[in-house]
């Protein structure tokens with residue numbers, strides 16, 4: 242059995258150069274006696290096409306790990322790198338990594354279509370092409386009828402599916418979703434997750450989703466369990482992983 246904090250990359254479906262790799266990565270918030278070690282020296286990797294779920298209770302460090310992987314935060318010790326995404330330059334990474342956040346994230350004054358097109362415009366995609374790609378992303382998620390609506394005219398589940406469309410319209414190679422179903426009822430949450438997984442599969446993107454809900458975790462191929470800022474082997478928590486290669490059985 243691997244040391245605590247280490248996830249065997251093979252179990253994570255490391256079938257190519259990892260898109261993201263953590264090597265003894267740690268994150269401590271604050272200094273001195275009040276310092277909080279949110280993540281303790283984690284070693285793990287996400288390979289192309291892999292679908293990983295990080296399962297753990299509130300406060301176990303899931304968001305911190307996701308932010309480190311997204312390049313939104315830096316480890317206070319150890320290293321996080323993105324060898325399969327062309328290096329470590331933040332701007333370059335942002336083009337390849339899509340992040341879905343837990344709460345409302347759509348801009349209230351913009352329509353759904355404008356919200357989805359905005360990141361493309363920021364990336365420098367010409368307006369017509371951005372609009373076309375935004376509409377195509379909405380259509381592929383069955384959301385085209387929502388295109389002219391404002392965010393406050395959507396249900397929470399619809400808003401979260403639009404947020405997924407916004408991320409996927411940029412065609413990322415790695416999708417990191419932080420409790421994307423955390424504010425939804427179970428049935429709606431499952432629907433959002435299934436839309437996210439199907440769209441990512443269509444794109445060939447790897448996915449890492451965090452959740453505190455073990456029922457959601459079953460929808461993913463590989464599960465990592467997080468306790469008090471440490472990853473523990475699935476075997477220790479829930480028996481053998483049914484897909485040790487990290488990919489769903491066909």
Ligand SMILES: Nc1ncnc2c1ncn2[C@@H]1O[C@H](COP(=O)(O)OP(=O)(O)OP(=O)(O)O)[C@@H](O)[C@H]1O
Nearest residue numbers: 270277279297298299300301302303304305306453
């Ligand atoms: N900016 C911060 N400053 C200080 N402590 C923080 C900060 N962000 C997170 N923490 C602490 O780090 C630990 C891990 O937090 P984190 O948000 O990563 O956990 P989580 O598993 O994602 O929780 P949740 O499921 O509630 O979102 C917690 O003890 C939290 O209080």
